[in-house]
Each structure stands twice: as C-alpha cells, then as structure tokens.
Amino acid sequence: MSLVSACGTVPDAAPSPTPPSPPPTATTSAPAPATATSTPSVTPGRTALAETRSTLTPALKVEVVGLNRVQGEHLVVQVRLSNTATRGRISWPGELGDGTRPLGARRWASGIGVLDTRERSWILPYQPEDSPCLCSDTSRDGLSRTLDPGESVTLYAVTPAPAGEPATATVVTPAAPPMPGVPISDEPPVPAPGMNIPSPGAQPVSTVVRRIVTPSESLDKSEESADDGERLHVNLSSDVLFAVNKATLTSRARAVLARTAERIDASTGPTVRVEGHADSSGNDAINDPLSRRRAQAVREALTGLITRDEVSFEVEGYGSRKPLYSNSTEEGKRRNRRVTVTFARPEPAQPTPAATPAPTVSPDATGLSGTARAGGQPISLRVTGLRRLPDGLGLLTYRIGNEGTEEVSIQELHQAQDWMSFNRRAAQNIVLTDAERGRLYRPGRLQVPDGGDVDLYCACTDTSGVRLFSSRFGPRQARDLWALFELPPAAATMRVKVAAFDELEVPVQ
Known part of the structure; x- marks a missing residue:
C-alpha cells in the first residue's frame, strides 16, 4: 500500500499496529513527513464533501475535500481554506493550530482531526519525534501564510482512523463548527497539486487523542454524572x-x-x-x-x-x-x-425510531431564534442545528449576531456556573434540558494530559488564544458557534439555553 503524491509515489512501508486508545502518549507507526516541492497547493478545483465558516474570520471558508482510510488504520484528511472576501488578506495558520498542545506545537494544521464517537475520542494528527505534527507545514510545503481574496490553500493531516470502520466521520478543526457525516473513502487519497502525503508506517509517532467527557445532571439535584467513554x-x-x-x-x-x-x-x-x-x-x-x-x-x-x-x-x-x-x-x-x-460505561442506547422523519432545523423557524442585549446593543441568536451523532453524542450549532451599530463583546458566553473547571476561555454558557426525563446536559470536555494531571478543555467554540476575539462582534456581524453534548436516545426535542437568551425548544435532527 502506498499513498500517491502530486510529485510521484511514496514507497511502501511496513504495516504498523493499530493505534491504541488514549492516553495520547502511546507510540505506533504512522506516516513520516516528506520533503516539500516548490509548488504550493493553491485553488484546486475539487468538489467539497462538507463546508463551514471560520468563527473568528467569517470570510474564511473551510471545506473537506478528501477523507481517506489507509491500510484500515490511518486516516488522511484534506481541508481547503478559501478567502471569500472581496478585499483584504486572511492569515490562516493560527486558525488551524491545536490550542490543547504546548505552545510550540500549535503551528501548522495540528488542529485538523475527526471524532471517534464509538470511543468517545477527539482524534488529532500524529506527532512524529522530530516535528510537532504529521500535517501541512507552511515552511516545508512552500505554503503562503496568507490568502488573497478568491485564493485557496489545501492542507492535509494524518490521524488514526476511528474505531469500527465507520462509513462517515465528523471532521473537526479549531477554526469552525465540526462537519458531521463526511463520507470516508477506502480509495487512495488524491493529493492537491504540489502536496506530498507521507505513507503510513514510515516512522514511529505518538498518537494525540483527547477523550471526551460528557456531563449531565438531574433537575431535582439528586445526582450528576460524567461519561468519559470508558x-x-x-x-x-x-x-x-x-x-x-x-x-x-x-x-x-x-x-x-x-x-x-x-x-x-x-x-x-x-x-x-x-x-x-x-x-x-x-x-x-x-x-x-x-x-x-x-x-x-x-x-x-x-x-x-x-x-x-x-x-x-x-x-x-x-x-x-x-x-x-x-x-x-x-x-x-x-x-x-x-x-x-x-x-x-454502559453501551449507549440506540435512538428511538421516529414515526416521521425529524424536521430539518431552519435558522428562521419560529421558536428557534431569540434576542438579547449586550453592551447596549441588540443581539440575535439563531439555532442552526441540533444534530444527533452516532453513539449518543449530539452537535449544537448556532449563530449569534450583533444587530446594533457599535462593536460589542458578549462576555456572557463564557460565564457558565459549572462543576468542572477549564483550562481556557470558551463559549461554554450553554445548557440543554430534556424536560420530559428531567435531565440537564452541559457541553462536553476534552481531557488533555499535563504531566501526571489532566486538564479539561470545553468541546465547544474556543474564545482564547488566537481566537480571543471570537466573542467580539462588529456592527451587523454574525458568527457561527457550536458545542458537543451527550443526547438522550429518546429525545425528539431539547430545550436550549444560551447565555442570556431565552430558552428555545429545538427539534433533534
């Protein structure tokens, strides 16, 4: 088995063992970085499998243009970034870096990954011994760090494959809401022009996997639970x-x-x-x-x-x-x-089949939008989806807009009263309620080893570091945000409470 590059074929390497489950320090064999060619991957005309928009920079479009399983145990993810603005350059490297890694390892495309819902894990690119990430490198791969209007760049990341050989996966990046239901191909990946994708098994690497913990509690305050996948x-x-x-x-x-x-x-x-x-x-x-x-x-x-x-x-x-x-x-x-x-952990119950298909959530539907005020400005909320993922997880996406004439920072997005502390600021002030079964759900947490301890990061829109200004809205500006939750299998609707906005009744898709 080999991976094809735009400049030739990468030689076969010995098969490597299946990557282990977390903790993320286990070593296995996986792709080795390759020497760059001089041609950057700019404006490839490939059909997108899924797309979303950057929360920090809405003019930056994020598309999945390749998702390929290699040797049954590795995954090659290709993501295209495009500047859709009519003027102004966009700097992209900080948007794709993984903020849960040490500062020196947050470069390049280290935040591109996939969800393993079966193992309740957030899978990120392999880490070789001699570099922070088995993924696109702006220096090595000859990539420009900025995009002019209308310009695109295609990046790659190589990760462990999700367990159970699923037909689809949810692709994640730090820049934007996750993209669920992306089909996985077992054909060899087709790289963008000038891109070398290394062959799996070429050198030892460490897996980088964040276990997902999903908290919930009973409305009568008799108990609260945390599911860490094990x-x-x-x-x-x-x-x-x-x-x-x-x-x-x-x-x-x-x-x-x-x-x-x-x-x-x-x-x-x-x-x-x-x-x-x-x-x-x-x-x-x-x-x-x-x-x-x-x-x-x-x-x-x-x-x-x-x-x-x-x-x-x-x-x-x-x-x-x-x-x-x-x-x-x-x-x-x-x-x-x-x-x-x-x-x-008990095996997740399967969702109860609905008598009729679940309704598609429209952001303009009655009951799925609300208004509030922040800094004297009118602020709008629209829920754009509450989607059920496999194995008991759910993805909430929503849009917040500044309807006023002055810039405003919406600090209420961070001000959640919660029973688990966090290592960074995030839009965590969200609660889902299943009133029929008397249970409340909070955003999931990513467990990140830190020496002998474990730090917790919100599985939701990051508003720290490079993305510090994600909670700052200019006049008439809107941003797309998200959060990952546990979803009860029998729920057809959930009550959604975001910051200071009124509670909304939202159908589960």
Whole structure:
C-alpha cells in the first residue's frame, strides 16, 4: 500500500499496529513527513464533501475535500481554506493550530482531526519525534501564510482512523463548527497539486487523542454524572441520601439508588467503586469516617438493588480531600457533599425510531431564534442545528449576531456556573434540558494530559488564544458557534439555553 503524491509515489512501508486508545502518549507507526516541492497547493478545483465558516474570520471558508482510510488504520484528511472576501488578506495558520498542545506545537494544521464517537475520542494528527505534527507545514510545503481574496490553500493531516470502520466521520478543526457525516473513502487519497502525503508506517509517532467527557445532571439535584467513554461517574447528593451528619439512608434515597442500580445493570463491568466525599466544614476526624460510612451504606443498598451477578465493590471515604467545586459558596459545598459511584460505561442506547422523519432545523423557524442585549446593543441568536451523532453524542450549532451599530463583546458566553473547571476561555454558557426525563446536559470536555494531571478543555467554540476575539462582534456581524453534548436516545426535542437568551425548544435532527 502506498499513498500517491502530486510529485510521484511514496514507497511502501511496513504495516504498523493499530493505534491504541488514549492516553495520547502511546507510540505506533504512522506516516513520516516528506520533503516539500516548490509548488504550493493553491485553488484546486475539487468538489467539497462538507463546508463551514471560520468563527473568528467569517470570510474564511473551510471545506473537506478528501477523507481517506489507509491500510484500515490511518486516516488522511484534506481541508481547503478559501478567502471569500472581496478585499483584504486572511492569515490562516493560527486558525488551524491545536490550542490543547504546548505552545510550540500549535503551528501548522495540528488542529485538523475527526471524532471517534464509538470511543468517545477527539482524534488529532500524529506527532512524529522530530516535528510537532504529521500535517501541512507552511515552511516545508512552500505554503503562503496568507490568502488573497478568491485564493485557496489545501492542507492535509494524518490521524488514526476511528474505531469500527465507520462509513462517515465528523471532521473537526479549531477554526469552525465540526462537519458531521463526511463520507470516508477506502480509495487512495488524491493529493492537491504540489502536496506530498507521507505513507503510513514510515516512522514511529505518538498518537494525540483527547477523550471526551460528557456531563449531565438531574433537575431535582439528586445526582450528576460524567461519561468519559470508558467509565460512568455518578455523583449522588449526600443531602438527598442522608440527614445532616448521619449515614442512614433517607426514604428518598431508595428511588435515587434504584436509578443508579439500573445503570449498573446495563453495564458489563465486574467492579463498582463507591467513594464518600464531604465539604470543608468540620475536620478530618469527623469527615473521614462519616464519608466512609456513607459510602458503605450506599454499597449495601446497591447490593440489594442490582440484579446481575458477579458484581464486586470497592469502598473508600475521602472526607473533604477531593472537592469538585470551590467550598467558598454554599452551592459548592452542597455539590461537594456526595457519594460517587463509578462503573464501566454502559453501551449507549440506540435512538428511538421516529414515526416521521425529524424536521430539518431552519435558522428562521419560529421558536428557534431569540434576542438579547449586550453592551447596549441588540443581539440575535439563531439555532442552526441540533444534530444527533452516532453513539449518543449530539452537535449544537448556532449563530449569534450583533444587530446594533457599535462593536460589542458578549462576555456572557463564557460565564457558565459549572462543576468542572477549564483550562481556557470558551463559549461554554450553554445548557440543554430534556424536560420530559428531567435531565440537564452541559457541553462536553476534552481531557488533555499535563504531566501526571489532566486538564479539561470545553468541546465547544474556543474564545482564547488566537481566537480571543471570537466573542467580539462588529456592527451587523454574525458568527457561527457550536458545542458537543451527550443526547438522550429518546429525545425528539431539547430545550436550549444560551447565555442570556431565552430558552428555545429545538427539534433533534
């Protein structure tokens, strides 16, 4: 197997093993960078498989012009950027760099990737030993860093292929909303003029994969959950389960634990871990034994409620040593008083087939738009889609516009009250609510290893770093934003609340 380049054929290389699941430091064999030719890939006349617009620079059109699976385990993604403005150059390298990598590795096209919905992972280009990214390099590939009006440039990135050999994939870039449903070809990729795409298996590289965590919580505040693709972490409110300073379950606790037992029954994992946690009130002499007794009480109750066999338990009490929130507020303390039940993630339920096709979301449809004010200017919101992706994920896209005559910065987009902290600013102030089933969903998080720790980045529109001005709107300017969520399989509609805008009822596509 070899990949064809515009300047000849790249020699075959020995097949490499299937890339491992996260963490993203595992080493496998994958494409090696090739020496550039002098001809930049400008204005190729290729049919786009999908397209979107840059949030930061709306005149920058982003198109997928190639998505090819190679040797069954690698993926070559080709993306075309075009300046659709009538005047003014556009600088593109900062728009495509992966902001979750160290500063020196954010160059080139390191942010081009795909979603692996089955593994709940965000897959980015391989990282060779001698360069930050197995992708287009402006210096090596002879690419201009700016685009004149009407000019285009085609870039490539080579990544691990999503698990399960799917027929389509969602292509992601830092610049713009994701592009779902892009067909994957098993034919050799056809590079743009002047582009060399290296052959898989030529040198060792590291995979760069971000696990996606999707948080949700019950409207009655009895529990909140985080699904990381491998395990489900269910945080049960101690205020619901127990009286103050007690470890005896309340009458209300049984219903909460029954729902948790159903989720454990749907799992195939043999081990359930139960951890007790307290807020910062009191001291370790009080909190440690109380948190352990509460964990034991939950374990005993779950033992009688779980119906499948061969389930073992691990029990621990951590007192106040592992808070999820700041203990400086009463709400933070309430959420920190919890019993966490962790077990293997159940297989996602399949969506309930609809009697009629789901309606197509029009941004002008009644009920899918709203208005608010920021900085004295009228601001508009239009939901452009709530699309169901495979394996229980969903993609919300929406457009915010400044209808006024003065520039305004919409800071409310960042001001979410959430139970997971972030490493960067993002348009995270979005909540989806399934009122029928009494559950609230928040944007997903990308887990990024940082030494022995893990940083969390919002799986939504980035408004930090190069994209700092994505939340700044000029007069009559609109931007397209997005967020990734877990979606309940039976939901036909969801309530969508964005920042200060009124809640909207939105159909699921």
